[in-house]
Amino acid sequence: MAKHKTPLLDQLETGPWPSFVSDLKQEAEKRAKNKKGLELQIPQDVVEDLLGVLELSYKHGRTHWKHGGIVGVFGYGGGVIGRYCDQPTMFPGVAHFHTVRVAQPAGKFYSTEYLRQLCNLWDFRGSGITNMHGSTGDIILIGTTTPQLEEIYFEMSHNMDQDLGGSGSNLRTPADCIGQARCEYACYDTQALCHNLTLEYQDELHRPAFPYKFKFKFDGCPNCCVASIARSDMSFIGTWKDDIRIDAEAVKAYVGGEIKPNAGAHAGRDWGKFDIQKEVIGLCPTGCMKYEDNKLTINNRECTRCMHCINVMPRALRIGKQTGCSILVGAKAPILDGAQMGSLLVPFIEV
Ligand code: HEM
Ligand code: HEM
Ligand code: SF4
Ligand code: SF4
Known part of the structure; x- marks a missing residue:
């Protein structure tokens, strides 16, 4: 049984897309069950209260988060974004609800062992809600309390070789x-x-x-x-x-329909026969391509490297050397x- 009624949020679950509301409810349930018997360091019903305060915001048409306040870990001026709820009595679970930015590795490669460690840490000391990855690029851990921050940072920096990311007027995590x-x-x-x-x-x-x-x-x-x-x-x-490399045979294969354009993306629908004139030549933003007598030519001096033609015919066209x-x-x-x-x-x- 949900702690708060959320009729407005429930509507969001009825749309065609996966819903964050369903995800949050699932997480709330998981914490309520606490199958692993963790000694949860922030309120067990934190996600319930998060849903509650969001419902209230939808009802009132305004946010119930106060803006910021500086919190962080010793020696750092960024990496943690302070969040406090302006209804701490009604929603004590989210009275503090800070976001932690965690620097992602270049290319975002992880081992499952690392991810498990990170999720275990966050289940234990945070809300369990993550955003992999934020627009900033970082791993975003959403929602914990001030006393947990140093603990989280200690665990990351000592046992996980992991640093925090950037926030505020810092260089942001590249x-x-x-x-x-x-x-x-x-x-x-x-x-x-x-x-x-x-x-x-x-x-x-x-x-x-x-x-x-x-x-x-x-x-x-x-x-x-x-x-x-x-x-x-x-x-x-x-x-x-230099010039875009053209494989004339492969161009013919695209035109003849032997190779699917766009590497087969969008192939779930019948778009009709591939038309090189309409789909490639005519869409080149600088008008620098020609397809005449079954031969494709490019005036490379005019090409702005927009990538369109290469994306459509990746087996026929390649970036220069x-x-x-x-x-x-x-x-x-x-x-x-x-x-x-x-x-x-x-x-x-x-x-
Ligand atoms: C008063 C309340 C809040 C304000 C003013 C606020 C504002 C902001 C701002 C300015 C950013 C940084 C954007 C940037 O990097 O340029 C941000 C990031 C973020 N906030 Fe909030 N926020 C608030 C509450 C929340 C809450 C309640 C949540 C989650 C439940 C949340 C989730 C996030 C996430 C996930 C990011 C990182 C996004 C990313 O890096 O892609 N925020 N927020
Ligand atoms: C009309 C409503 C909304 C608008 C216009 C909007 C707009 C945007 C835009 C423009 C970005 C991209 C920023 C960037 O990549 O540079 C963004 C990202 C994001 N939005 Fe929204 N948003 C809306 C609703 C929401 C809601 C309801 C949520 C969550 C409850 C949400 C969560 C996020 C998050 C987490 C990101 C970062 C995505 C990432 O990981 O890259 N947004 N939003
Ligand atoms: S990369 Fe863009 S600008 Fe260059 S030839 Fe292809 S479509 Fe034209
Ligand atoms: S398409 Fe370009 S930007 Fe995207 S992953 Fe490949 S090299 Fe990077």
């Missing part, structure tokens, strides 16, 4: 795409660069040095899987200087002003 580990489009080793700069700027990551947050993000190619172009003050985006990255500065997506594009500072640099 984030990269999976890059050369899995992706043939990667024009440089995003993980290496991300890892190196993370270590280089440890101090800026942990102690607020700027008037506002600052983000680096690393994308191996202009597909921008970590959206560096829109979401970081300094974006490193893979690119190439002289690869490196472009560096852009100045983009950000501040909450009040909305997304702002960066400016291209360094068009090409070998990495």
